[in-house]
Amino acid sequence: MSEKNTLPLKERMKIVRTHMPELDPEIRSRNFEEVNLGLPPADALTEATRCIACAKPGCVMQCPVGVKIKEVVALIYAGDYLAAAAKMREDNALPAITGRVCPQENQCEGGCVLGRKSAPVAIGNLERFIADYERRSGKLGLPAIAPSTGKSVAIVGSGPAGLSCAGDLIQKGHRVRVFEALHELGGVLVYGIPEFRLPKSIVKTEVDNLRRMGVEFETNVVVGKSVTIDELMRIEGYDAVFIATGAGLPQFLGIPGEHFNGVYSANEFLTRTNLMRAYQFPEFDEPIYDCRGRDVIVVGGGNTAMDAVRTARRLGARTATLVYRRSEAEMPARAEEVKHARQEGIEFQMLTAPVEFLGDEKGWLTGARCVRMELAEADASGRRRPIPVAGSEFILPANVVIIGVGTTANPLIQSTTPDLKTNSHNYIAADPETTRTSKRGVFAGGDIVTGSATVILAMGAGRKAAAAIHEYLTSDGRWELETSGL
Amino acid sequence: MYKIVEARCVGLNIKQFVVEAPRIARKQRPGQFVILRLHERGERIPLTIKAADPAAGTVTIVVQAVGKTTSMLNCLEAGDSILDVVGPLGHPSEIANYGTVAILAGSVGTAMALPTAYALKEAGNHVVFIEGARSAEMVIFEDEVRQASSETYIMTDDGSYGEQGLVTRKLNDMIAAGREIDFVLAVGPVPMMRAVAQLTAPLGIKTMVSLNSIMVDGTGMCGGCRVLLDGKSKFACVDGPEFDASMVDFGVLMQRNAMYRDKECESLKQFNEHKDEQLERLREELAAGEKHYV
Ligand SMILES: Cc1cc2nc3c(=O)[nH]c(=O)nc-3n(C[C@H](O)[C@H](O)[C@H](O)COP(=O)(O)OP(=O)(O)OC[C@H]3O[C@@H](n4cnc5c(N)ncnc54)[C@H](O)[C@@H]3O)c2cc1C
Ligand SMILES: Cc1cc2nc3c(=O)[nH]c(=O)nc-3n(C[C@H](O)[C@H](O)[C@H](O)COP(=O)(O)OP(=O)(O)OC[C@H]3O[C@@H](n4cnc5c(N)ncnc54)[C@H](O)[C@@H]3O)c2cc1C
Ligand code: SF4
Numbered sequence A: 001m002s003e004k005n006t007l008p009l010k011e012r013m014k015i016v017r018t019h020m021p022e023l024d025p026e027i028r029s030r031n032f033e034e035v036n037l038g039l040p041p042a043d044a045l046t047e048a049t050r051c052i053a054c055a056k057p058g059c060v061m062q063c064p065v066g067v068k069i070k071e072v073v074a075l076i077y078a079g080d081y082l083a084a085a086a087k088m089r090e091d092n093a094l095p096a097i098t099g100r101v102c103p104q105e106n107q108c109e110g111g112c113v114l115g116r117k118s119a120p121v122a123i124g125n126l127e128r129f130i131a132d133y134e135r136r137s138g139k140l141g142l143p144a145i146a147p148s149t150g151k152s153v154a155i156v157g158s159g160p161a162g163l164s165c166a167g168d169l170i171q172k173g174h175r176v177r178v179f180e181a182l183h184e185l186g187g188v189l190v191y192g193i194p195e196f197r198l199p200k201s202i203v204k205t206e207v208d209n210l211r212r213m214g215v216e217f218e219t220n221v222v223v224g225k226s227v228t229i230d231e232l233m234r235i236e237g238y239d240a241v242f243i244a245t246g247a248g249l250p251q252f253l254g255i256p257g258e259h260f261n262g263v264y265s266a267n268e269f270l271t272r273t274n275l276m277r278a279y280q281f282p283e284f285d286e287p288i289y290d291c292r293g294r295d296v297i298v299v300g301g302g303n304t305a306m307d308a309v310r311t312a313r314r315l316g317a318r319t320a321t322l323v324y325r326r327s328e329a330e331m332p333a334r335a336e337e338v339k340h341a342r343q344e345g346i347e348f349q350m351l352t353a354p355v356e357f358l359g360d361e362k363g364w365l366t367g368a369r370c371v372r373m374e375l376a377e378a379d380a381s382g383r384r385r386p387i388p389v390a391g392s393e394f395i396l397p398a399n400v401v402i403i404g405v406g407t408t409a410n411p412l413i414q415s416t417t418p419d420l421k422t423n424s425h426n427y428i429a430a431d432p433e434t435t436r437t438s439k440r441g442v443f444a445g446g447d448i449v450t451g452s453a454t455v456i457l458a459m460g461a462g463r464k465a466a467a468a469i470h471e472y473l474t475s476d477g478r479w480e481l482e483t484s485g486l
Numbered sequence B: 001m002y003k004i005v006e007a008r009c010v011g012l013n014i015k016q017f018v019v020e021a022p023r024i025a026r027k028q029r030p031g032q033f034v035i036l037r038l039h040e041r042g043e044r045i046p047l048t049i050k051a052a053d054p055a056a057g058t059v060t061i062v063v064q065a066v067g068k069t070t071s072m073l074n075c076l077e078a079g080d081s082i083l084d085v086v087g088p089l090g091h092p093s094e095i096a097n098y099g100t101v102a103i104l105a106g107s108v109g110t111a112m113a114l115p116t117a118y119a120l121k122e123a124g125n126h127v128v129f130i131e132g133a134r135s136a137e138m139v140i141f142e143d144e145v146r147q148a149s150s151e152t153y154i155m156t157d158d159g160s161y162g163e164q165g166l167v168t169r170k171l172n173d174m175i176a177a178g179r180e181i182d183f184v185l186a187v188g189p190v191p192m193m194r195a196v197a198q199l200t201a202p203l204g205i206k207t208m209v210s211l212n213s214i215m216v217d218g219t220g221m222c223g224g225c226r227v228l229l230d231g232k233s234k235f236a237c238v239d240g241p242e243f244d245a246s247m248v249d250f251g252v253l254m255q256r257n258a259m260y261r262d263k264e265c266e267s268l269k270q271f272n273e274h275k276d277e278q279l280e281r282l283r284e285e286l287a288a289g290e291k292h293y294v
C-alpha cells in the first residue's frame, strides 16, 4: 500500500504504452470469444507508472462522469487493486463494462496530457484490469444499504441507465423494481453489443450484484402495453418512476428494395445473434440467415455498424464490407473497433451510399446499387455533408445487407402517457440536471432523452436520476419545473 | 415462469392452453397477441390471445403445430410452465358498429378471430362468421363461433363437413345474392387473406387482415416483422397486426415468411428425432428455474 511513484517524470514519459493482448485475428474472426484478453498485472503496473499525476488532470475532465483516474491509477501503482476498484466505483458503477466499451480516445484518454507527445495512458485498459480483478477475486464488497424509507421506485428498462439508477437507489433504502420488456436484463449490453466485445457474463455479474443488494427485476413487461406509467403509480403504488427505455427503434434508409429477404436492421441482426444466440443454431432455436460463403454489406459507420459487420464475418461471410457515406475520419465508431475490424479482414467502402437494393424474382437480395460521395463544406453542425458524385453508380453484390444507420425513440410509453412531454423527435423531454420530466414523480434519462449516445452517459444519467429521485422522495415532494422550461 | 393451468387438444395438431399471466390478462383487448419463449435456448414466437380472465389472471392461447417451437409447445400439459410470456402486444382490433360484418377465418385463424368476433357482435354488428378448414377434423371451436356470431357457415376444402369450398366462395356467393357487407375481417393463411382482399377491394368494402409476419421482440425494436403497405414499411408488431387489406403487399409477406424455411425444417427434424430428450431437458430446466425466477 501507499507506495508512491518516484520515477522522475522524464523517465515516466519515455515508457511506451503497453499493448492490449488480443486473440489472433485469423482465429477470432471465426468465433465469438472476447477479442481483448486483458492486461497482465506487470503491464498494468507499467501502464500505471506512465501516469505523471497531473495537477489538473485532463483525463478526469474529459471523463463524462469524472472518474478520479489519477487516484485510481496511483492505487494500481501501489498494487492495491481492490482499493482502486472501490475508488473507481465512487463515480462509475459499471467499470468492467465501460473499460471495454467507452470511446476512450474521445474521452479520458483524449484528455490525457501524455497524448500530446506520445500515447495517452491506457486508462480504459486499466479500468478493465481492476474491474476484472475485483470480479474474479469475488471480493466485491457490496455497499451498505440504508434502512428502509418505505418508498418505492419503478425503473423502466434495464440498460446501463436503469441498472445504475437501481444500484444507487437501493443503497438509499428505497424499494426498487426494474421492469424490462425483453426476457434478459442489460439492454443494449446484451442484445446489441456482441459477446466478442463484452461477454454477457460480465453484465450478468452486475445484475446479480444488484439482485443481492435487493433490487427486484421483472422481465417480460412492456411498459405502455403490459402496464402504463399511471398504473404503476396509482395502482401499484410506486412513488416515483425512472424511464430508461433507450433509443431502440431501428431506422431504415427508405430506398427501394428494403423488403428483400436478406435485408436486416442491425438491431435485428444483432438481436438474433446476441440475445437469441443464433450463431449456435441449431443448438439454439432462433435462425439467422446463413452468411457462410456469402457476401455481406453493412451500411453505417458507428459502433452498431462495426459490431454488425464483425458479427457477419464471424458467421462465416465470404466478404464483409462496411459501406459508409463519409470518410473514415468521420466514422463515429471507437478507434479500437475500426482497428480490429481491419485486422479481421473487413473491407471498407468509404464515401459510398446505397441507393437501391436489388433482388431476384423470388425476393432474395442480390446486391446494392451504390453511389460514390464527396464531402461538401462543413454545415451548421460542423460535419462535412456528403453529396453524391454524378455518374458514379456501381453495383456491390450482396446476399445480406445490414442497415446500421441509427435508431430513434420507441414511442410505446410516450403514446400511453399523455402528460409526458416529448420533443420533436419523440424523445422524452427531461431536465438535464434533475432528469425530471413534465409529469410529477416521473424522471427519464439515457438514450430515451438524449438519443443514441454512450454507455457511460447513460450510466451517468442513471446516477443523476437516482440522486434527484432520492431528493424528491425525502423532501417535501415539490415538483418545480418552471426553471427548467418544461 | 408462466404456469399452464389447462391444456387440451381442440383439433388435429391444434391445442388450447390456459396460462397464468396476470398482467397480460388485465390488459388484453381483442386482436392482441403475446410472444413466448419455451426454454433457455428457445426462439420467441407470437400467438394471439383468444381470451383473458382478469380475475383468474389467465390468458388462453391456441396453437397449431407447424414447426419446432409450436410442436414442442403442443407437447406440454397442465402443470408445465412456459419460460417467458410477454404482452399484450400489438394494436387491439378496431371495434365499431359497422352494420353487417363478415369474418373469414381459416384453420387456427378461427381462434385468433374469436375475441374480435365477440366484441363486434357486442358492439351491435350483425356478425357473419365463415370458418374454413381443410377437413372435418380441422374444424375448431364450432360452438364458440356460433356464439360469437349471428350467422355461421363452415366450409371445408374436401366437403367432409359443412359446405364444400373456400371461405371466399361463400362470401362471394353472399355478395352475389345481394347481401350488404359493410366490413370484413380475414384471419388465416396468407393466400386466403390475399384472396379475400382481391374479392373485396374492387367492391370498396373495408377489409382488415391480421398479418402473421415473423417476429422477434414484438416491441418495434428489430424491424424483422416489417410488411409492405402501399410501398411503405410498417412493423406488424406495433403498427398492426391488423392492416387495411387493400394496401397490403401479400407477395412480400409470403416471401419474407419463407426466409428461414431451410432452418425451420432442420429444427423440426431435429426435434422430432430427439423429442423425448428435448422435452426432458426442457422440464429439467424449468424445474431448476423455479428457484431462479422468483
Ligand atoms: C450495437 C451497439 C453498439 C454500441 N456500442 C457502444 C460502445 O462501444 N460504447 C458505448 O459507449 N456505447 C455503445 N453503444 C451505445 C450504448 O449501448 C447506449 O447508448 C446505451 O446502452 C444506452 O443505455 P440506456 O440505458 O439508455 O438504454 P438501453 O441500453 O437501450 O436499454 C433500454 C432497455 O429498456 C428496455 N425497454 C424499452 N422500452 C421498454 C418498455 N416500454 N418497457 C420496458 N422496457 C423497455 C429495452 O428492452 C432495453 O433493455 C452501442 C449501441 C449499440 C446498439
Ligand atoms: C401476430 C401473430 C399472431 C399469431 N397467432 C397465432 C395463433 O394464435 N396460433 C398459432 O398457432 N399461430 C399463430 N401465429 C403464427 C405462429 O407465430 C407461427 O406458427 C410460429 O411462429 C411458428 O413457429 P415454429 O417454430 O413452430 O415454426 P417455424 O419452424 O418457425 O415455421 C414453420 C412454418 O411456419 C411459417 N412461419 C414461421 N413463422 C411464422 C409466423 N410468425 N407466422 C406464420 N407463419 C410462420 C414458416 O414459414 C414455416 O412454413 C401468429 C403469428 C403472428 C405474427
Ligand atoms: S468511464 Fe469511460 S471515459 Fe471515464 S475513465 Fe472510464 S473509460 Fe474513461
Ligand code: SF4
Binding pocket: A050, A051, A052, A053, A054, A057, A058, A059, A060, A069, A070, A073, A111, A112, A113, A114, A121, A123
Ligand atoms: S492526464 Fe494522463 S498523465 Fe495526467 S493524471 Fe490523467 S492519466 Fe495521468
Ligand code: FES
Binding pocket: B214, B215, B216, B217, B218, B219, B220, B221, B222, B223, B224, B225, B226, B235, B236, B237, B238
Ligand atoms: S418484431 Fe421486432 S420490430 Fe416487430
